[in-house]
Amino acid sequence: MTALDPAAAPGLPEAASRRSPLAAGALSRWRAPASVAALALLPLVLPSQALAVNVLIYGLYATGYNLLYGYTGLLSFGHAAFFGTGAYATGIAIGAFGLHPLAAMALGIVLAGLLALAIGALSIRSRGIYFAMVTLALAQLVYYAALQASCWTGGENGLRGFTVARIGLGPVGLDILDPATKYAFVLACVAAALAAMSRILASPFGAVIEAIRENEARARACGFDVERTKLLAFVLSGLFCGLAGALSALHLSIVPLDSLAYPLSGTAVVMTLVGGAGTFFGPFLGALAVLVLEDSLSLWTSHWQLALGVVFILFVLFLPRGLGGAALALGRLAWRR
Template identity: 70%
Template sequence: MTPSELAAGRVVHRRPLSAGAVLDRWRVPLSIGVLCVLPWVLPSQALAVNVLIYGLFTVGFNLLFGYTGLLSFGHAAFFGGGAYLTGMAIAHFGLGWFSAMLVGVGGASLLAAVVGALSIRTRGIYFCMVTLALSQLVYYLALQASGWTGGENGLRGFTVASADILGLVSVNLLDPVQKYYFLMVFAALALWFVSRVLNSPFGAAIEAVRENETRARACGFDVERTKLLSFVLSGALCGLAGTLSALHLSIVPLDALGVHTSSIVVMMTMLGGVGSFFGPFVGALVFLLIEDVASLWTSHWQLIVGIVFIVFVLFLPKGIWGSLIARARREGETAR
């Protein structure tokens, strides 16, 4: 009860929060809690690391697609760019893991600023095609710069066996469990950051742009600047996922910049739920789990993934997590 209610002698019986409201209020700690137990419930710890990395990649993409309403087909440029810059900083310049990560995230953010400045001038399918074309440009630049990137063989020759944190703790990155929780710290910080962004006035601005760009402009929002900033933040998060991938694999394949990487992040987002907070990790889990299991049965596992994706688009358009959240909210409204 509030002080005014106490002074008036009134007894107010508050309704308990609905499941949807609880999930929204505690989304960051609940998400981190699920990620903490992931290595112990999945078939392998390597799969858990991949879910963590690609889930973070999808979180970055979802910020642009799910919350701002801009569908990009070129986000592999930021994921692969972050991975390549991190690997080159270690392999060619001998930087430490943290400095290399800063180079990767900073470079991906700068690349996103350039791509975003060129692409936000267009709309709809033209926006998609421009981002795809610019991403392919980055792909062919990496292919041709073989002295730096390794060309079609990818970047190799760097390994981060351990990570010293402030000279106090040394994490063995060759141990799967220690590696997972080391990478999870960055994923948790990214989730906290995204939650803060969504709860800020800027979060309201990007959702206003998503719902009705013309109305948002009429209300006084700088739509172009909002789109560009959202694009840069999205690219930075994808670049962070790329840096974690480089530290995890100790190689950077050229496919990290390819169209396939851009397409699977779209599929993961839609499988988990467009515009949902934890949906990206659910989508990454479902996609990678199907890939892990189906590839044991057949080399044509992509066909199975495609069929599952079509079924979800037709019968569960809000995705797995998005549908669960929507159902919880409906039940909460009905209970009121």
């Protein structure tokens, strides 16, 4: 029996095996294109292009976190480390070494993945709240390392002094100072990431991580290498968050130290839960809800975080499946009728 072959273990939890082949095939085939089509409409409905870009970036960040928490069942409080690493590595590569923006982004993604491998290897054997605390502690080490390495990171002032005005793609150049072009570029990156995420979730590996989420002991008894699978999920999650950080660096042309701070890890948790943990498009719904609330409430009060906290508590109490889960439940109910 191979470690990632769900067909070899008829005892897998029901959630990993109950989907009908027709429904699962249709869902995996269309969920990424449908999500991209919906995201393409954001500039038409949001008050600013910058807000629409932020929804894409933080939705992708929450999507990476959702792979670990929503699909694998591991609560991490350290994902800001991967977002910040992707952002800092991209900015330093462009500003200090003059790398092509796409090469700098690739470097940021790789370094975020390597950091995820290191943190995951140290924390993955912990369970429950202990796992969450270990990831938080290790992420704080990364934060303070960046704070001390001020010659590279800018310390408390963050990384500045790099601006990408144009991305050359052979004979074609993209003027990403133009808001519409920037949005199209970020959307293309998000579309590629969503296609990869959809493929991951539709693979045998995707079934195994859901089996681990539902019943880790049973998955282990069926012969799966649980630790290796969780570590791979952790690394993949870090890669997606690193891409989000790299896009944030290009978008803002600065990398604040807060990109590595623990409140940003909490932001991933909030966006995932509000949008719907374990749903494909839920993280983008959560990012949209949180960022629009932040944008609106900050005009009325400087204590907008308090109001956002109240909204989060209400979601946990009365809508635990989030916006995405509620939408799926309503869709199933309408289909039955």
